Amino acid sequence: MARVSTDELSAAATIGLSSPDAAACLRADGPNRLPAARPVPRWRKLVAELTHFFAIMLWIAATLAAIAGMPQLAIAIIVVILVNGIFAYVQEQRAEKAAERLRDLLPAAVVVRRDGQLRTIDASEIVVGDAVALAGGDRVPADVRVLVSHDLAVDESTLTGESEPVHKSADSEAWAGTFAVGGQGDGVVTATAADTRLADIASMTAGVRRPPSPLATELRRVVRTIAALSLGVGSAFFALSLTLGAPAHNGFLFAVGVTVALVPEGLLPTVTLSLAMGAQRMVHRNALVRHLEAVETLGSTTVICTDKTGTLTQNRMTVTEAWTPNGSLTVAGVGYEPTAEITGPATARAAAERLGRTAITASQGGIVRDTDTPTGDGEWAVVGDPMEAAIDAFSRRIVGRTDSVRATADRRYAFDPVRRRESVVVGRTLMLKGAPDSVLPRCTGPDDATVAAAHETVDEMAARGLRVLAVANRDLPPGTPDVAGDAVDVIECDLTLLGLFGIEDPPRSTVPNALADARRAHIKVVMLTGDHPATAVAVAREIGLVGADATVMEGADLPADETTLGEMLDHDGVVVSRVSPEQKLRVAKALQARGQVVAMTGDGVNDGPALREADIGVAMGAGGTDVAREAADLVLLDDDFSTIVAAVEQGRATYANIRRFLTYHLTANVAELTPFVIWALSGGHVPLALGVLQILCLDIGTDLLPALALGSEAPSKRVMTQSPERRHLMDRKLLTRVFAVLGPVESIVEMLAFIVMLSLAGWHLGGEPPAGTVLVTASGAAFTAVVLGQIANAFACRSATRPVWRLGWTSNRMLLWAVAAEFAILLLFLTVGPIAKVLGQSPPSIAGWVVAIAGMPTLLTADYAYKRLRGRHRQD
Secondary structure, three states, X not given: OOOOOHHHHHHHHHHOEOHHHHHHHHHHHOOOOOOOOXXXXXXXXXXXXXXXXXXXXHHHHHHHHHHOOOHHHHHHHHHHHHHHHHHHHHHHHHHHHHHHHHHHOOOOEEEEEEOOEEEEEEHHHOOOOOEEEEEOOOEOOOEEEEEEEEEEEEEOHHHHOOOOOEEOOOOOEEOOOOEEEEEEEEEEEEEOHHHOHHHHHHHHHOOOOOOOOHHHHHHHHHHHHHHHHHHHHHHHHHHHHHHOOOOHHHHXXXXXXXXXXXXXXXXXXXXXXXXXXXXXHHHHOOEEEOOOOHHHHHOOOXXXXXXXXXXXXXXXXXXXXXXXXXXXXXXXXXXXOOOOOEEOOHHHHHHHHHHHHXXXXXXXXXEEEOOOOOOOOOOEEEEOOHHHHHHHHHHHHHOOOHHHOOOOOOEEEOOOOOOOEEEEEEOOEEEEEEOHHHHHHHEOOOOHHHHHHHHHHHHHHHHOOOEEEEEEEEEOOOOOOOOOHHHHHHOOOOEEEEEEEEEEOOEOOOHHHHHHHHHHOOOEEEEEOOOOHHHHHHHHHHHOOOOOOOEEEXXXXXOOOHHHHHHHHOOOOEEEEOOOHHHHHHHHHHHHHOOOOEEEEEOOHHHHHHHHHOOEEEEEOOOOXXXXXXXXXXXXXXXXXXXXXXXXXXXXXXXXXXXHHHHHHHHHHHHHHHHHHHHHHOXXXXXXXXXXXXXXXXXXXXOHHHHHHHOOOOOOOOOOOOOOOOOOOOOHHHHHHHHHHHHHHHHHHHHHHHHHHHXXXXXXXXXXXXXXXXXXXXXXXXXXXXXXHHHHHHHHOOOOOOOHHHOOOXXXXXXXXXXXXXXXXXXXXXXXXXXXXXXXXXXXXXHHHHHHHHHHHHHHHHHHHHHHHHOOOOOO
């Protein structure tokens, strides 16, 4: 990918490349993508899965078993390590591939000039020689030689570490991967992909890891607690067995069995898969999760701070009214089609033509006809800002083709959120457009009544929910200096007001229902917008965000004290108008200081800090800037507020699923530990109902698939009717259900099946310990009881509040396949001679089957009674 010389730049920038030339360059040089980072070798990833904390503990146990003369146990433990490690490795690979597919969905577009026309293309299609247009909020797609700069400022911190933006002059370089944070500029691509400066340092940053998420920290706490408990209990049983006079190797066998029974080998890969499935489900609902752990954080959201334009509204703007000092015009129709009826007095029409010419000259965006359709006569599409597209459509309607009336600017002063206006200089004329509260104070009319009438019109339009834009101009005196961007206020004064645009941006039809869903989920919604307060309130009322007693504030009036600010904002239906990105950051901090979990939307360059500060940063995928998307945890592919609520629902469901299969795992651990507890309490008079190999088969052979199926459980109907809460995964409610209900019931049935089989063979407590076929058959009955109990437990764990018969037996088909496989594996372990012999079990008699099967309705009934006893519940 060769660099182009300086001599070749000017011609390329004038009309850009032709489509055939660009296609040829793309074929020759390949797409504009950085070389993939050198991946960690697969063998290293596999070794890591075989050498983590749990695995090392089991490797030590296998070694000790071999030393103690128990090769079968050693082999079984090694098999467990390998099976668990390979499974986790496979799931991690699937998660990585899913993440790669998700990253590919992130929009990255750039405006280029092809065949003499502005077009928006994917950044990967950029080639050397392309003429690109950069504006504040764009990511520089490749190395670019800047030819024209209108206060173009670039954040190069990704390359240099310096946070201060660098102002680019003509003939300077803008590097790939940096961000335009202000102004506009035109340039020519000089290098792409591997030839860019960014590619030189990409390998240095590829290995940087994000800090652990709250979910990862919580999981680490859970597994280390269980590991410490298992080692402690195992050691205690070893000491107890020696005290009871058991041989040392038997005592060690007991200790290993207890340890293995308590270790949740499949927990971590199950969590990873559950998060990945949650993220995939969000993608299907147009929510792209950039970090898997954010799936869980979404479920804890208590406040959504949302923009208005494009999120609550369609961002499909249309000029419906144009006011001039000579009268008003009304525009019929919506959208960007230039053909629409305009009604009003002739004097107003002449003034509106001047209004349209001035406004479109002070704009960079507009509309273009999509010629990529088979007929070559597609619909009109937006290039750049939708508001400027609405102005372009109006200008075409009243003037004609805007390319013939859009004058070439000699100097451009870009829009920024502080000035709230932008302007251009054409010859000696300054042309300006911006927010009325920013423009009108700088205007002088034929008389004071003109500006006063404009103020009244602004209020009246805003009260009807219209977004208002003011347009003005002035002739600059001879000798006016060419001021820099920071000094533009010097010449943006003594303006002549040309008129106002009333722009309609209809609310999204999905928003009222989404707001109702958020309220049912006890989530507060705060609107943060840069619009006029009357416009914001009108839209807020239309969508049902506020009622007659709306709480409305302006950004400039927000209290300086963070505590007071938090108290004012910590309510549902608050509207903050004319808010700046810096004030959005203050809002996020103030709400977090009150313990709220904040989801903050943003689409602009300066929204980055607020998105990073929020617990969940939400960026616009269709209309947002690259800066905002890079800073966000969640990207809305359709920019729709309802998608945020849908993502919260999936986040809650994923968190509930993690608790479901954690309950399932721990219940099995109680049943697996019970035989050792009974043996110890009886002083060894009650034989062990289960051996270590049987426990390993329960953990890996039968329990894993139902646990994974529970991780795929769809959101329940109640998940969005409870208050969001942040709690430990393994809290008091979960432990009570496991250790006071599910675990004891499953354990009682397990030991009852074991004792019944022994009693039918003539054994009684205190008698000679049974051996041979009697013990093997009784152990098979206990094993069967645990497996069948876990099948019932899987269905019980689908809900923490409702009985299984109210959930729909076929609503989780994956669980049906999982329990069918679990039962098939049970029969395999019982009836295949070599396997049963190694495990030390055989099929139970009819009595044993009856007891084991009876355990299923017993467990479901006990679980139902517990759910009824709990009464009110907060989380499903």
